[in-house]
Amino acid sequence: xxxxxxxxxxxxxxxxxxxxxxxxxxxxxxxxxxxxxxxxxxxxxxxxxxxxxxxxxxxxxxxxxxxxxxxxxxxxxxxxxxxxxxxxxxxxxxxxxxxxxxxxxxxxxxxxxxxxxxxxxxxxxxxxxxxxxxxxxxxxxxxxxxxxxxxxxxxxxxxxxxxxxxxxxxxxxxxxxxxxxxxxxxxxxxxxxxxxxxxxxxxxxxxxxxxxxxxxxxxxxxxxxxxxxxxxxxxxxxxxxxxxxxxxxxxxxxxxxxxxxxxxxxxxxxxxxxxxxxxxxxxxxxxxxxxxxxxxxxxxxxxxxxxxxxxxxxxxxxxxxxxxxxxxxxxxxxxxxxxxxxxxxxxxxxxxxxxxxxxxxxxxxxxxxxxxxxxxxxxxxxxxxxxxxxxxxxxxxxxxxxxxxxxxxxxxxxxxxxxxxxxxxxxxxxxxxxxxxxxxxxxxxxxxxxxxxxxxxxxxxxxxxxxxxxxxxxxxxxxxxxxxx
Numbered sequence: 001x002x003x004x005x006x007x008x009x010x011x012x013x014x015x016x017x018x019x020x021x022x023x024x025x026x027x028x029x030x031x032x033x034x035x036x037x038x039x040x041x042x043x044x045x046x047x048x049x050x051x052x053x054x055x056x057x058x059x060x061x062x063x064x065x066x067x068x069x070x071x072x073x074x075x076x077x078x079x080x081x082x083x084x085x086x087x088x089x090x091x092x093x094x095x096x097x098x099x100x101x102x103x104x105x106x107x108x109x110x111x112x113x114x115x116x117x118x119x120x121x122x123x124x125x126x127x128x129x130x131x132x133x134x135x136x137x138x139x140x141x142x143x144x145x146x147x148x149x150x151x152x153x154x155x156x157x158x159x160x161x162x163x164x165x166x167x168x169x170x171x172x173x174x175x176x177x178x179x180x181x182x183x184x185x186x187x188x189x190x191x192x193x194x195x196x197x198x199x200x201x202x203x204x205x206x207x208x209x210x211x212x213x214x215x216x217x218x219x220x221x222x223x224x225x226x227x228x229x230x231x232x233x234x235x236x237x238x239x240x241x242x243x244x245x246x247x248x249x250x251x252x253x254x255x256x257x258x259x260x261x262x263x264x265x266x267x268x269x270x271x272x273x274x275x276x277x278x279x280x281x282x283x284x285x286x287x288x289x290x291x292x293x294x295x296x297x298x299x300x301x302x303x304x305x306x307x308x309x310x311x312x313x314x315x316x317x318x319x320x321x322x323x324x325x326x327x328x329x330x331x332x333x334x335x336x337x338x339x340x341x342x343x344x345x346x347x348x349x350x351x352x353x354x355x356x357x358x359x360x361x362x363x364x365x366x367x368x369x370x371x372x373x374x375x376x377x378x379x380x381x382x383x384x385x386x387x388x389x390x391x392x393x394x395x396x397x398x399x400x401x402x403x404x405x406x407x408x409x410x411x412x413x414x415x416x417x418x419x420x421x422x423x424x425x426x427x428x429x430x431x432x433x434x435x436x437x438x439x440x441x442x443x444x445x446x447x448x449x450x451x452x453x454x455x456x457x458x459x460x461x462x463x464x465x466x467x468x469x470x471x472x473x474x475x476x477x478x479x480x481x482x483x484x485x
Contacts, residue, residue, distance in 0.1 A: 044098065044118065044482050049475040051206050051229065052163050054114050055091020058084060059098060059484035067100020069124060074105040074131050085110040092163065096482045097121040097171065105131020106194065109158040109166075117171025117210055125155050125196075125216070127179045134191050138223065140251055140274030140282035140312060142370050144192030145243070146184060146217075152191050154198035154221065161202040170234070172211045173197070180216035181241055193217040193243075200224055208232050217243045219264070223250040224284060227470060230257045239299050241265035246296075248272055251284035251312050256470040258292045267305040267332070268296035268324075271314050273341065276374040279311025280340040286312070288468050291319040298327045304348075308334035308366040310380065311341040318464065322351045330392070333362040333382060337404060338369060340378035346385045347463045353392035359419055360387065364404035364434070382409035385437075388461040393420035398444055403434030412437025412450060413461035419444060 058080065059065075065076040077095075084093035092112035099120035105128065109115060117123070126132070132152040137143050144151045155175060158164055173196055180193045193216040199205050201224045208231040212219045219235050222228050230247055237244035246262035249255045250272040262268040273279055273286045296303040303324035306314050324330055330353050333343055353359060362382070382403065398419045403409040412435055421429060421444065432447035439446045440457035453460065 042484055044096070044484065045480070046116070046169060047477060047479040048116075048167055048169075048209065050114065050165050050167060050478050051204055051473065051475060052092060052112070052114075052165065053476050053478035054094040056084065056087045056093040057096055057480050057482050058093070059096045059482055060102065061098065061485040065102060067098070067102050069101030069103055071103060072105070072126065072131070073102050074107060074126065077104050077107040081107065081110055081113070084113065088112040094480070096484065097123065098484050106133060106153040106155055106157060109156065109161065109164050111162045111164060113163075114165040114167065115156070117168030117173070119169035119171055121168065121171040123173045125175045127176060132194055140279045140284065141309065142275065142278035146189055146192040150191050152194040154195040156197045157199070158202060159200040161199060163204045164199060164202060165206040166197060166210060167206065167208045168210050170209055170211055172213060174213040175215040177214040177216045177237065177241060177244065184242055195219065195221045197221070198223065203227055205229070206231070211236070213237070214241070215244050218245045218248050220247045221250060222252050222255070224252070226253040227473070228252060228255040229470065229473065230255075230260065232259045235260070235262040235264060237264050239263065239265050239297070245270045249286055249289055251282070252286050253288055254468060254470045255286075255289045256468070256473070257290070257294070261295045263297040265300065266298065267301045268294065268298050268303050268327075270305040271317060272307065272309045273312030273314055275309040275370045276311055276338050276340075277378070278370060279309060280378060282312055284312045285315055287315040288470070289317045290468055290471065291317070291322070293321045294323070296322070296324045296327055300328055302329045302332035302361070303327050304330070305332045305334060306343050306346065308336065308339070308368060310335055310343055311339050313341045314343045316345045317347070318468070319348045320350045320463070322348070324351070324356065325354045327353070327356060329358040329361040330356060330390070331360060331387065333385070334366040335364055335380040335382065336366045336369075337364070337376045338374035338378050339380045340375070342381040342383075343385075344381060344383045348387045349389045349463050351390040351392070353390070353395070355394040356392055357396045358398070358400050359390065359392050359395055359417070360399040360401065360414070362401045362403070362409055362435070364402055364407070364409070379404060379407040384411045385409070386413045386461040386463065387417065388415045388459075388463065390417040392418070394422045395419050395425065396422050397426045398429040399431070399446070401432045401435045401447075405434055408434040408436050410436045413439075414442055414446065414450065415440040415461045416458050417442045
């Protein structure tokens with residue numbers, strides 16, 4: 001009897017243990033499911049100003065995106081853009097990228113589309129070259145810049161688009177450029193390095209409130225496009241990184257670049273329009289460009305460069321309220337025999353410069369050519385260059401102005417400029433050859449080719465009062481709520 005009773009108690013104990021175990025497992029499963037459900041119901045609210053608001057919003061997580069910094073999201077981004085493109089005629093669409101590190105290769109956007117980055121979102125550029133398709137060279141360049149052949153597609157790309165926006169709450173786009181810089185220096189690239197953001201043959205573009213890090217090459221490159229706003233972005237790359245230009249409007253019309261902070265290994269802003277015979281043939285200038293409230297650090301290049309690829313022409317560029325620190329030159333015009341084209345009607349005022357090699361630099365001897373087929377008789381026209389209201393200190397040399405023999409740079413006007421020379425400055429602060437123009441209220445005294453007109457001419461250098469049409473663009477306030485995992 002005692003044996004039976006002991007067996008019965010043991011049996012009941014085992015049954016109770018099994019039941020408790022099952023209940024614990026059920027609780028764990030339900031808890032996990034509940035956690036997953038709660039994760040799905042994360043709700044983010046955000047607002048921003050933009051050229052257009054969107055009628056539809058989705059998160060990259062809706063398309064299988066994983067923000068762990070390791071999983072490739074190239075397919076997720078392509079699927080997301082492809083799916084959202086159906087709403088182009090129905091209020092447009094927005095792709096939301098939440099907090100996380102989102103590894104991806106190159107992907108293209110679509111029309112009536114916004115890519116929005118959460119403040120803690122980081123797009124990480126893949127280092128797998130298979131995720132970077134190769135494109136033909138730009139028609140106005142005739143070849144790649146790093147190699148004679150094609151070029152890798154830019155990280156965020158688009159062509160023939162209308163109304164496209166890349167913005168956020170200062171989220172980050174990281175090009176992980178060291179991989180590309182090393183391959184470039186070692187001569188291992190068959191094609192030209194990709195840019196971070198590039199739109200071609202497009203209209204109504206906004207790039208704003210994002211941080212761009214370590215681009216493989218140029219950071220922002222609108223080309224053959226119009227009605228462009230680049231506003232409130234931060235660009236950072238090592239000052240020794242190769243060709244990491246900040247913002248390069250190229251054969252573009254009606255462009256507004258304002259409130260940007262750039263540290264780079266090349267020109268902070270470089271205005272371009274094609275290279276030698278290819279740019280001349282393509283014939284699309286950059287014009288009606290305004291640059292304001294730029295802060296630049298670039299020890300080996302310029303705050304603002306015009307050229308050297310300017311063969312389609314550059315006209316009506318207005319720059320004001322520019323600050324440059326530890327930068328090679330304030331404004332730099334680069335051209336050469338064989339470039340053709342023109343740089344004219346350039347207006348700069350209100351520059352504050354600290355620790356510069358040159359304040360002004362113009363050269364007609366920039367010898368980099370696309371190939372040997374350029375026409376040496378294709379001479380550029382450089383005229384109507386206006387600089388005024390500039391203060392600089394710790395400067396090695398005030399100006400280096402070198403036109404082309406038989407093709408002088410003309411109608412140069414410089415007024416109300418005070419340049420404080422460095423302790424070890426060059427003995428001759430100005431060097432001028434093959435240039436023509438006037439100055440007023442400039443210190444130290446300019447070269448004889450730019451004679452002083454006296455204090456009464458201190459406002460002689462022009463700056464247009466009439467705003468460009470891009471300055472009349474009205475931004476809308478867009479407010480959204482989005483659920484995501």
